[in-house]
Amino acid sequence: MPKKLEVLYENKPCYNIIIENNFEKLVENIIEISPNTDRKVCIFTDDLVGSHYEKEVRERLREKFNLVITYTIPNGENSKTLSNVEKLYEELIKNHFDRRDLLIALGGGVVGDMTGFAAATYLRGIDFIQVPTSLLSQVDSSIGGKTGVDYLQYKNMVGAFYMPKLVYINTATLNTLSDAQLASGMGEVVKHGLIRNEAYYAWMETHSAGVLARDPQVMEELIYESCKIKKAVVEEDPKEQGIRAYLNFGHTLGHAIERLSNFQLFHGQCVSLGMACASYISWKRGYISEADYTHVLAVLETFHLPTKLSLPIAPQDVVSVSKSDKKMVGKRVKFVLLHGIGNAAIDMDVSDEEMLEALATLSE
Amino acid sequence: MPKKLEVLYENKPCYNIIIENNFEKLVENIIEISPNTDRKVCIFTDDLVGSHYEKEVRERLREKFNLVITYTIPNGENSKTLSNVEKLYEELIKNHFDRRDLLIALGGGVVGDMTGFAAATYLRGIDFIQVPTSLLSQVDSSIGGKTGVDYLQYKNMVGAFYMPKLVYINTATLNTLSDAQLASGMGEVVKHGLIRNEAYYAWMETHSAGVLARDPQVMEELIYESCKIKKAVVEEDPKEQGIRAYLNFGHTLGHAIERLSNFQLFHGQCVSLGMACASYISWKRGYISEADYTHVLAVLETFHLPTKLSLPIAPQDVVSVSKSDKKMVGKRVKFVLLHGIGNAAIDMDVSDEEMLEALATLSE
Numbered sequence: 001m002p003k004k005l006e007v008l009y010e011n012k013p014c015y016n017i018i019i020e021n022n023f024e025k026l027v028e029n030i031i032e033i034s035p036n037t038d039r040k041v042c043i044f045t046d047d048l049v050g051s052h053y054e055k056e057v058r059e060r061l062r063e064k065f066n067l068v069i070t071y072t073i074p075n076g077e078n079s080k081t082l083s084n085v086e087k088l089y090e091e092l093i094k095n096h097f098d099r100r101d102l103l104i105a106l107g108g109g110v111v112g113d114m115t116g117f118a119a120a121t122y123l124r125g126i127d128f129i130q131v132p133t134s135l136l137s138q139v140d141s142s143i144g145g146k147t148g149v150d151y152l153q154y155k156n157m158v159g160a161f162y163m164p165k166l167v168y169i170n171t172a173t174l175n176t177l178s179d180a181q182l183a184s185g186m187g188e189v190v191k192h193g194l195i196r197n198e199a200y201y202a203w204m205e206t207h208s209a210g211v212l213a214r215d216p217q218v219m220e221e222l223i224y225e226s227c228k229i230k231k232a233v234v235e236e237d238p239k240e241q242g243i244r245a246y247l248n249f250g251h252t253l254g255h256a257i258e259r260l261s262n263f264q265l266f267h268g269q270c271v272s273l274g275m276a277c278a279s280y281i282s283w284k285r286g287y288i289s290e291a292d293y294t295h296v297l298a299v300l301e302t303f304h305l306p307t308k309l310s311l312p313i314a315p316q317d318v319v320s321v322s323k324s325d326k327k328m329v330g331k332r333v334k335f336v337l338l339h340g341i342g343n344a345a346i347d348m349d350v351s352d353e354e355m356l357e358a359l360a361t362l363s364e
Numbered sequence: 365m366p367k368k369l370e371v372l373y374e375n376k377p378c379y380n381i382i383i384e385n386n387f388e389k390l391v392e393n394i395i396e397i398s399p400n401t402d403r404k405v406c407i408f409t410d411d412l413v414g415s416h417y418e419k420e421v422r423e424r425l426r427e428k429f430n431l432v433i434t435y436t437i438p439n440g441e442n443s444k445t446l447s448n449v450e451k452l453y454e455e456l457i458k459n460h461f462d463r464r465d466l467l468i469a470l471g472g473g474v475v476g477d478m479t480g481f482a483a484a485t486y487l488r489g490i491d492f493i494q495v496p497t498s499l500l501s502q503v504d505s506s507i508g509g510k511t512g513v514d515y516l517q518y519k520n521m522v523g524a525f526y527m528p529k530l531v532y533i534n535t536a537t538l539n540t541l542s543d544a545q546l547a548s549g550m551g552e553v554v555k556h557g558l559i560r561n562e563a564y565y566a567w568m569e570t571h572s573a574g575v576l577a578r579d580p581q582v583m584e585e586l587i588y589e590s591c592k593i594k595k596a597v598v599e600e601d602p603k604e605q606g607i608r609a610y611l612n613f614g615h616t617l618g619h620a621i622e623r624l625s626n627f628q629l630f631h632g633q634c635v636s637l638g639m640a641c642a643s644y645i646s647w648k649r650g651y652i653s654e655a656d657y658t659h660v661l662a663v664l665e666t667f668h669l670p671t672k673l674s675l676p677i678a679p680q681d682v683v684s685v686s687k688s689d690k691k692m693v694g695k696r697v698k699f700v701l702l703h704g705i706g707n708a709a710i711d712m713d714v715s716d717e718e719m720l721e722a723l724a725t726l727s728e
Contacts, residue, residue: 010374082446082450086446086515089515089521089522090516093515093516093518093521096688117485120524121481121485121512121522121523121524122521122522123521123523124510124511124512124520124523124524124525125524125525125603146488147488148485148488151450151453151457152454152457154457156488157453157457157486157487158453158485158486159485159487159488160484160485160488160489160524161488161489239489324460
């Protein structure tokens with residue numbers, strides 16, 4: 001059963017999330033946004049995702065659109081640079097793309113964030129569409145209009161809030177994900193349950209076998225419910241001035257670990273470690289029970305997410321790096337803790353000692 | 365008499381334009397937006413403007429704000445590059461600027477556009493304030509949220525729509541402008557009258573002696589009325605989907621001349637030449653009278669704006685370059701013509717022959 005969600009922006013309908021198990025309806029959904037088939041289309045993808053899906057997507061688009069080009073970058077976080085966005089600008093200029101034309105992000109979070117940023121800034125803004133192909137991007141990064149690139153060693157340092165015109169999820173693309181990438185996506189899925197919806201958190205544990213086997217029905221339901229949570233949060237707080245920060249649960253220490261690992265660990269794996277720490281602090285402060293805490297660890301492990309750090313990273317370094325993170329407000333770290341399962345809250349007074357104690361559990 | 369205008373964005377109050385004849389009220393107007401004096405402030409300026417005003421502005425800010433830094437670029441259009449914006453990012457990172465901090469554009473259009481783009485994209489958006497110091501930026505580029513940089517040989521190819529929190533105009537800064545820069549600003553002022561307000565157009569001609577002598581009262585009135593026109597247009601059409609395009613009167617051919625002159629001519633001078641051509645086409649099509657047309661030329665000349673091209677640029681090249689301009693829609697040039705003085709309209713069917721005939725008048 002195809003599913004559809006409408007995302008509002010400032011209380012007005014802004015774009016749809018379509019969940020299908022193939023690419024058949026992609027073109028008709030694009031034409032529904034604008035019937036103009038004279039517009040030029042540029043598919044932005046990476047070499048890995050492109051090798052699986054670019055040809056089919058391009059051929060489907062070419063049935064309706066006159067000019068469809070593809071720009072491909074190497075797979076991976078190292079490609080997420082301003083200079084790669086500049087190369088895309090040059091490709092668009094060379095092909096005379098103007099304000100009416102269209103970019104399509106075919107790939108995971110890196111491709112989606114970069115395409116969105118290029119769309120936000122080329123000629124002060126052109127349309128773009130998200131076609132997320134990883135679990136992580138399907139449930140998280142493709143929704144909500146956060147776009148950007150890394151700068152120096154900082155993640156998403158340069159970016160913009162800029163909404164897509166459509167998010168088209170083909171769940172069949174999950175079949176080409178590695179187990180590690182699937183697990184990485186599950187990091188954000190578990191997070192959604194923990195911060196916002198206890199019933200969903202319970203449901204995913206019950207359906208863990210189906211998730212791990214990538215059962216199409218289970219995955220569709222999993223993605224749909226996760227998109228609903230993400231949609232609700234970004235609708236309420238599109239510019240991250242309040243509750244959208246809940247989505248950073250596990251990210252304060254997780255991002256620092258990710259940087260210190262030199263991106264050897266997947267994002268979701270780092271978020272898992274960060275969630276383990278944040279849950280530990282939540283337990284130690286008496287916001288959740290010990291049973292809740294150990295259950296969080298068990299659920300993470302069920303989905304093959306780490307709760308122990310496999311790399312030699314010093315806790316003190318993690319704390320230092322997290323304090324240089326852009327989510328700092330003044331000199332204080334913005335921490336998200338659990339006040340019960342399914343219920344997040346922001347805390348500005350988590351001490352270095354609490355962080356160090358929590359980080360120590362990762363190597364016990 | 366200080367003057368104030370409130371600019372709406374999507375029908376909600378967004379920022380004020382303050383017109384003063386000194387910098388005394390700058391800090392109190394900033395604090396009115398946010399009482400947080402803990403925020404870090406970065407003044408972005410160029411070496412020429414900075415030599416006149418940076419010290420005073422910095423010292424005034426330092427009375428209230430703890431950390432005030434200045435980042436200076438060389439004066440001129442050649443500085444308007446992405447790599448200079450990157451250098452600003454690095455300065456902000458080095459000084460630990462976060463989402464609550466503030467950029468101030470102290471300078472003309474180049475500085476304002478770049479500061480706005482940096483503010484739009486640093487950490488997905490931080491606050492910025494326009495302190496325009498040229499007539500051109502005071503009446504035009506500081507208002508309406510168009511930000512950007514040039515890319516390759518294209519003006520404003522990379523940019524964003526991003527609103528300032530305040531536009532603070534100190535009319536005394538006009539005293540350090542060269543005559544050519546003052547004339548350049550008058551290009552946009554005359555344009556405002558021509559596209560939107562015949563009475564203002566008549567008023568500026570009556571007060572031309574005061575304008576040329578930079579009489580403070582006359583300049584304040586001139587700027588205020590021009591800001592009112594710009595404000596009204598951008599409020600009605602913030603993203604240039606309709607009538608905001610009227611502001612491109614004189615710009616289709618003007619931009620092409622500007623590029624072909626390698627920026628030896630000032631922007632307003634090129635717009636003047638473009639307006640002369642567009643007025644000529646408007647006359648030839650019977651939209652304005654011959655008397656109106658020759659009067660437009662006389663008014664431009666009154667303000668020391670060119671109606672003849674002083675450089676050896678071939679009309680055919682101007683047409684070719686204007687057709688590669690990003691304001692193209694599909695393959696047609698979007699031209700703004702006058703349907704009477706004070707009344708602009710968009711025309712999509714101006715022919716190459718009409719353009720060539722109009723351009724020929726520039727070298728007669």
